[in-house]
Amino acid sequence: DTEVTQTPKHLVMGMTNKKSLKCEQHMGHRAMYWYKQKAKKPPELMFVYSYEKLSINESVPSRFSPECPNSSLLNLHLHALQPEDSALYLCASSQEETDTQYFGPGTRLTVL
Amino acid sequence: QKEVEQDPGPLSVPEGAIVSLNCTYSNSAFQYFMWYRQYSRKGPELLMYTYSSGNKEDGRFTAQVDKSSKYISLFIRDSQPSDSATYLCAMRKWDRDDKIIFGKGTRLHILP
Numbered sequence: 112d113t114e115v116t117q118t119p120k121h122l123v124m125g126m127t128n129k130k131s132l133k134c135e136q137h138m139g140h141r142a143m144y145w146y147k148q149k150a151k152k153p154p155e156l157m158f159v160y161s162y163e164k165l166s167i168n169e170s171v172p173s174r175f176s177p178e179c180p181n182s183s184l185l186n187l188h189l190h191a192l193q194p195e196d197s198a199l200y201l202c203a204s205s206q207e208e209t210d211t212q213y214f215g216p217g218t219r220l221t222v223l
Numbered sequence: 224q225k226e227v228e229q230d231p232g233p234l235s236v237p238e239g240a241i242v243s244l245n246c247t248y249s250n251s252a253f254q255y256f257m258w259y260r261q262y263s264r265k266g267p268e269l270l271m272y273t274y275s276s277g278n279k280e281d282g283r284f285t286a287q288v289d290k291s292s293k294y295i296s297l298f299i300r301d302s303q304p305s306d307s308a309t310y311l312c313a314m315r316k317w318d319r320d321d322k323i324i325f326g327k328g329t330r331l332h333i334l335p
Binding site: 148154212213214 | 323
């Protein structure tokens with residue numbers, strides 16, 4: 112299995128909602144990542160979870176919070192988002208942080 | 224068959240050599256082709272962007288698209304150790320479609 116899966120594919124939420132994005136891989140990778148991608152732009156790294164240690168891009172607001180329940184799962188909890196947070200959210204994983212990253216198909220998020 | 228196929232490498236070449244990176248794809252609807260470079264713990268950065276078939280040159284980098292063969296290439300001339308990174312091909316169907324399909328990336332090492 113060389114897939115990174117993400118659910119849901121699409122999500123529409125209001126600014127007062129709480130929702131979560133889910134990412135899963137069964138390749139035994141030790142590093143997982145969340146990216147945000149706006150239209151026609153390359154993905155921007157948000158979080159790195161590697162060997163149970165979380166690294167955060169300091170520009171990411173606190174209304175995004177990652178959670179890693181186990182080595183195969185990475186969630187992104189969303190709370191009190193703004194319309195400008197509407198984007199494609201990509202998850203990726205790699206064997207080690209220096210290795211090739213495998214990207215999931217993404218969750219398209221719309222904040223109303 | 225996956226939409227985009229890319230050999231993950233690693234690919235090791237001596238400094239000064241010409242590097243050839245390639246991707247194949249299955250969907251003839253793809254029209255926009257990109258190459259990204261990604262350093263460890265960083266998001267991908269866009270290197271080259273081409274539309275439809277043909278060549279595009281930018282400094283030491285040349286991108287080629289052969290739509291008849293569904294094959295794209297990135298050539299790096301006079302390779303430098305600083306070119307060591309993961310290179311991802313990516314493509315999308317039309318300009319307003321912000322869903323980019325990434326290849327898995329090729330890890331490149333330039334040996335001094």
